[in-house]
C-alpha cells in the first residue's frame with residue numbers, strides 16, 4: 001500500500017490520461033510531466049501529496065485492487081473483464097466513450113448463422129462480456145482470446161465474428177467489417193481501493209467530489 005499521506009492515481013497513457021487531465025485540472029491538480037515525452041512512470045503533480053502512476057490500461061484495476069494505487073481510471077470494458085472485487089466505483093466519469101459490439105465480414109450472413117443455431121467462432125479480448133452476451137441469446141460460441149488487432153480475425157479466417165470496441169466505426173470500415181450487434185455502451189469509471197477509502201478518507205473524498213463536480217452529479221454512484 002502506498003504511504004498514508006500521499007494519494008496515488010493510476011492512469012494509462014493515451015486517451016484515458018488525456019481525458020482525465022481536465023478532470024484533474026478541475027480538482028486543482030496539474031500533472032507536471034508529459035507521458036508522451038518523458039519515460040518516467042511516476043509523475044509528480046502540482047499537489048505534493050498527489051502523484052500519477054502510468055500502467056497498462058488492463059492493469060489499472062489490478063493496481064487499485066491490491067493497493068499499488070489508491071485510485072484509478074479504467075474503462076467499464078476492462079473493469080467487467082477484471083471483476084470489481086476490492087474496488088469501490090463511485091463515479092462514471094463519462095470519458096473515453098465507446099461501445100462493445102459484434103462485427104463480421106461484410107459477406108458473412110450473421111443473422112442466418114444465429115437463426116440456424118450454427119456454432120460461431122468469436123475472437124475477442126473481451127471474453128467475459130462475449131460469453132455472457134451469447135449465452136443470454138442462446139447462441140453457441142467458441143471463444144478465441146486475442147490481445148489486440150481483433151479486426152484481423154475474420155479477415156484471415158481465424159473467426160466468424162469479433163467482439164470489440166467501436167467508437168466512430170472507422171476501424172471496422174477500414175477493414176471491411178460491419179457492426180451487427182451492439183452489446184453495451186462503455187465509458188470510464190473512477191475506481192478506488194476500499195482500504196484507501198477508509199485510511200485516506202478526506203483527500204480521496206475531496207478528489208471524488210471535484211471529479212463529480214467536473215463530470216456532472218448525475219454520474220455519482222448511490
Ligand SMILES: Nc1ncnc2c1ncn2[C@@H]1O[C@H](COP(=O)(O)OP(=O)(O)OP(=O)(O)O)[C@@H](O)[C@H]1O
Nearest residue numbers: 014015056057058075076077078096097098165167
Ligand atoms: N476508439 C475509442 N474511443 C473511445 N474510447 C475508447 C476507444 N478505444 C478504447 N476506448 C476506451 O479506452 C480504454 C483504454 O483504451 P486504450 O486503447 O488506451 O488501451 P488498450 O490498448 O485497450 O489497453 P492495453 O494497452 O492494456 O491493451 C478502453 O478500455 C475503452 O474503455
Ligand SMILES: O=P(O)(O)OC[C@H]1O[C@H](OP(=O)(O)OP(=O)(O)O)[C@H](O)[C@@H]1O
Nearest residue numbers: 148149164165166167168169170171172
Ligand atoms: O470505431 P473507431 O473510432 O475506429 O474506434 C475503435 C477502435 O479503437 C480502439 O483501438 P485504438 O484506437 O485504441 O487502437 P489501439 O487499441 O491499437 O490502441 C479499438 O480497439 C478499436 O479498434
